[in-house]
Amino acid sequence: MSRILDLARRYWPVTLTIVVGIAGLVLASLGSGWLVQWLFSVYSLAIAAWQAVGMVRALLRREFGLDVLAVTAIVSTVIVGEYIAALVVVLMLTGGEALEDFANARAKRELDALLDRAPQLAHRSVAGEYQDLPVNEVRVGDVLLVRPSEIVPVDGVLLSAGATLDQSSITGESTPVEKVAGDTVPSGAVNGQEAVAIRATATASASQYQQIVALVAHAAESKAPVVRLADRFAIPFTLFSLALAAVAWWLSGDPVRFAEVLVLATPCPLLIAAPVAFIGGMSRAARNGVIVKSGGVLEQLASAQTAVFDKTGTLTYGVPALSEIRAEHPFTEDEVLTFAASAEQYSSHVLAAAMISAAQERGLHLLEAESAREAVTNGVVARIQGRDVVVGKFAFVAQHSPNARRTEIAPGELAIYIAIGGLYAGALLARDHLRANAKATLQRLDTLGVKRSMMLTGDAAETAQHVASELGITRVRAECLPADKVTEVSNVRERPVIMVGDGVNDAPVLAAADVGIAMGAKGATAASESADAVILVDDISRVALAVRIGRDTVQIALQSIWLGIAISVVLMTIAAFGLIPATVGAVTQELVDLTTILAALRAIGGRLDKREQEADTAGVAQSAGTNAPITR
CATH class of the missing domain: 3.40.50.1000 (HAD superfamily/HAD-like)
Known part of the structure; x- marks a missing residue:
């Protein structure tokens, strides 16, 4: 009951129109038909005046909309005594907002889902216990507990041995992702069936999910381009409708024909179809x-x-990867990579991660340095097992190893040189890939x-x-x-x-x-x-x-608009011959509105299935064989 009352208050023009209609039925049953005509006519003209004020304000802003058709239809039906048709047109106009709101809510479902899922609380470790706190109070370095089926509140690093995360809401991945200790954990992901601990690496406002929510909120607020699309049809549709109604009146000599045509020219298909389609397209994209x-x-x-x-x-990919090791006698490839990766542990350069990752993939044990220093933009010098290890650019390594020599590289490759104990040990080649x-x-x-x-x-x-x-x-x-x-x-x-x-x-x-x-x-x-x-x-x-x-999206929006226009034109043409009474025409136009909305909702689309994804990325297997060497 409270839900119905909320809807009644929210859409009070619709509620008031229904109340007027019910009051008219009561008066008609009491034999006061003349009073019904006055009630419906006065109320309809009041709504028309309200619409006209908005229309004039829009015209003063040099914006021509479709309100003129609605106002003319109401006034003309009242003048020719079709007061029931006038009230139906009013119900259509006031109900149009409710219909659009429903359609928009359906179209924005995916966008709203992201907003509604934004985590509000986090569980922070304090003296061996976990305390709840607002997610905005989480600080970098805090240890957080993520319980089963909870949303990860902030970006972090997994401390537990392993975790299974559902990242579909932020990445679109349909299958859960397995994580191990040390892996990054994105905010917004849904934890699996076991509680895990993470260390926060970003505050809530700086985390990925909160940034996505901000983008979604911005996206949901934009509607201006939709109005422009509908307005492209406003003037020609209005002029055609008025001209057809006028011709029908002139040829028949009956002013009722004018009203009968215009009740079928009401603009809801144009006003609603485009917004619904575009919001549906944005939801589909999200x-x-x-x-x-x-x-x-x-x-x-x-x-x-x-x-x-x-x-x-x-x-x-933007991530350089080791492609070749060119070791110099007496060093082996594994020795060169072990010493290079061990030294690179103390570097923040992007290439350091590539060396360390390559060593781990080969199962090599990294050595601990007695001392290490990084020469910014040049390389690293580390003392490992009593020997100086120098890794970096050729000129930098040559300063520590007189026998160093340049190696040949292909276009886009990058060479990282290494000297061990004053001897030139070789070069490691890295490259990015398409x-x-x-x-x-x-x-x-x-x-x-x-x-x-x-x-x-x-x-x-x-x-x-x-x-x-x-x-x-x-x-x-x-x-x-x-x-x-x-x-x-x-x-x-x-x-x-x-x-x-x-x-x-x-x-x-x-x-x-x-x-x-x-x-x-x-x-x-x-x-x-x-x-x-x-x-x-x-x-x-x-x-x-x-x-x-x-x-x-644009195609569906245009199709929906043209569908509404086409049906309206056919019905208006039939009405011009006096075959559709004004009241029947007004009710019929409601069905046209519903058809247009349903057509526009197709823009929501559906999640691409596996075959569509394979079709969109056809040729990936062939392209994957192309390892184009690239540097930053």
Whole structure:
């Protein structure tokens, strides 16, 4: 009962219209038909006046909407004595808000789910016990307990031996992910059946899930582009409806025909279809790991002509991996890697992780250093087992080992040199690799109508050309500064243009593009904040998916609008011959509204099944064999 009362208060115009209708039925049963006519007519004209005020205000803002049709339909039905039809039109208008609210709630289900799941409490370890506290009070370094089926409150590192996490709400992964001690644990993931302990590595506001929630909240607030889409049809539809009604009146000589036509020209299909479709498209994108910040972004994606990509971390994985060890006599490959990784334990350079990871994969035992120091941008010097170990750039290592010599490298490879005990011990080669589905993504974009592609990178020209040739990209600009990227994107003629990047240095060009898409899986950055859409998973194929969702959404919105217009035009034409009474026409128009809403709800789509994902990333297996060498 309380639910019904809440709805009645929330949609008071609908409630009031129903009350007026019931009162009319009571008066009619008492034989006061003339009073019913006055009640319905006065109430309908009052609503028309209320609508007219809004219409005038919109016109003063130079915004032409569809209110004029509704107001004219109400006034004309009252004038010709079709007071029941007038009340039905009023019910349709006031009920339109309730219908749109329901449809929007259905369309926003995935967006709202993310907002509703935001964790509120955390369990912090204090003197051997766990105490509950608001998630916003968690500090970096706090040890937290995550109970079975609870949501991880902040980003952290797993302290327990193992955990099973459901990350589907933030990454779209359908299967649980196994974690071991030391692995990163993202906020928003749902813990499995065993309680685990984590150490917080970020506060709530800086954690991945809270950043996603902020993006979703921003996305849910945007509706302006939707209005523009509907308004494209407002003037021609209004003029056609008024002209048809006037012709019907003129040919028949009966003013009732004018009213009978206009009650079937009410604008709900145009007012509701587009918003529902766009919110549904945004919800569909969120369900598939892409947060789109506004309906306008979907419109731009739908008509995109050019896709521009950053290289490192976007077209490539952005994580250098050891590719070859060139040991010098008397050292073996395992010795070179063991000493290099042991020294790199004391370095914060991105290449250090690659060396350590490679040693662990080979089952090598890392040695503890007696002392170590890092020479920023050059390398590391460590004393291990009584010998000085120097790892880093050639010039740096050559200062400690006169017999050091450069090694040959392929385009895009990077050599890390090492000297042990004053002797040159060899070089370790590292390189980045193309994403396995990068080429397939470009091909998919081409089939979706994004025919032109371009790569912008700060890397050397030789490396950039090598990567571009592997992917079939013909337009390349290398050795770019952030300002150069902005200039290049601004000069692209084939627009709208999509820019895809992942780093802080990409923030300016993402903001400058028609649609900036950030690869935000590695955490919230300036790139995510300045982008129009954020991909939550480390999967470049979601760029093509975002374009497809944009095209589907706009297509469904237009189809729904045209469906409503087509049905209305057919019914108006029939009514022009006097075959549809005004009251019947008003009721029929409600069915047109419902049909239009149901058509627009198709934009919600469904989760891509396995076969669709395989189709979207066709050629991945073939592309995976391409290990293009790339450096930062």
